[in-house]
Amino acid sequence: MLNKIFSLVVIVVFFLCGCKRAEQQTEEQNTDSNLVELNSIQMKQITTDTVKMQEERTNLGLSGKVTFDLDYLSPVYSFVSGNVMKVGVSQGDYVSKGQTLAVLKSADVSNYEGQYAVAQGQLKTAKRNLDIANELYKTKVYSEKDVMQAQNDYKVAQAALQTVQTYLKTYKVSGNDTNATYTIISPIDGYVVSKSVSENMNVRADNTSPLFTISYLKTVWVQANVYENDIPQIAVGDSVDITTVAYPDKKIKGTISKIANMLDSSANTMQARIVVNNSDGLLKAGMFATVNVDLDKHKTALAVPKEALVFYDNDYYVMVSKDNSKFEKRQISIEGTNETEAYVSKGLKPGEVVVCKNSLYVYGQ
Secondary structure, X not given: OHHHHHHHHHHHHHHHHHHHHHHHHHHHHHHHHOXXXXXXXXXXXXXXXXOEEEEEEEEEEEEEEEEEOHHHEEEEOOOOOEEEEEEOOOOOOEEOOOOEEEEEXXXXXXXXXXXXXXXXXXXXXXHHHHHHHHHHHHOOOOOHHHHHHHHHHHHHXXXXXXXXXXXXXXXXXXXXXXXXXXXXXXXXXXXEEEEOOOXXXXXXXXXXXXXXXXXXXXXXXXXXXXXXXXXXXXXXXXXXXXXXXXXXXXXXXXXXXXXXXXXXXXOOEEEEEEEEEOOOOOOOOOOEEEEEEEEEEEEEEEEEEHHHOXXXXXXXXXXXXXXXXXXXXXEEEEEEEOOOEEEEEEOOOOOOEEEOOOHHHHHOO
């Protein structure tokens, strides 16, 4: 019986020893699987860089849209009703302040001109009556009361004419045009960015939609959408780089000039406005844009070149140099990036050397 027990103990000991050796072999294999060794030819295809501490500057990517500069956007309405006789411009045309945009035939203008003619006639009559009253007062035919009445009638006629003249000036009607036409002019220098009128079209003075919209396109706005969790990261004065689908290789510099005080409930975003110099005319209203905000976090962090990162299976890796030709696959955690660097929160130490050029190639060996 004792012999059987002794034999069983020996078997168990050997079994446990064998398992331990197997585990050690597995660990060694796992360690070895993270090491990559390059030959001399492969080494010439890569470059390396040293992990270092530096001030963290990251980018916040936002989506945006190019819009008109509303500080230089002028909608143009008709102050009278009428029929459009002529349209002198097309959408996209450049116009100068005071340039004719359209001409209307208007019964309203005819009415205003009639009021002006009546007011002029009444003033002439009142002036003649005043002159007569003064002459007759000298011959004692008119009393002082009669003269005062004539003077009052003259002042009333003057005021009536001035009222009509002010009305005509406000609505930009000359008062001397017997053709009853009304000219719509551009209030500013700029481009016709919208036009909703054509010849023989009837327009109304109470129309709430502008007939033309004129914009000064030398500056435009880019409205960037900021998600609620990103609001604390941005501020007025932050520098941004803007790219568009039309010009993906062109970076346009700008600065956040205003941040809205409320969120768009439908999109759960808040808008940040960037005023952009558009003297070259490349940006058009309605273009979609990508806005990268340069964030200075005022702290230092471990930095590696962005090209050193390998993204695989939802994790980031770098290839860390172990000696002249051996490199270790190292999983890392990053807390932010900018155009050239990634900031590492876990997995690396200052002074370690990582592969930059062709890091993905080395990772795949």
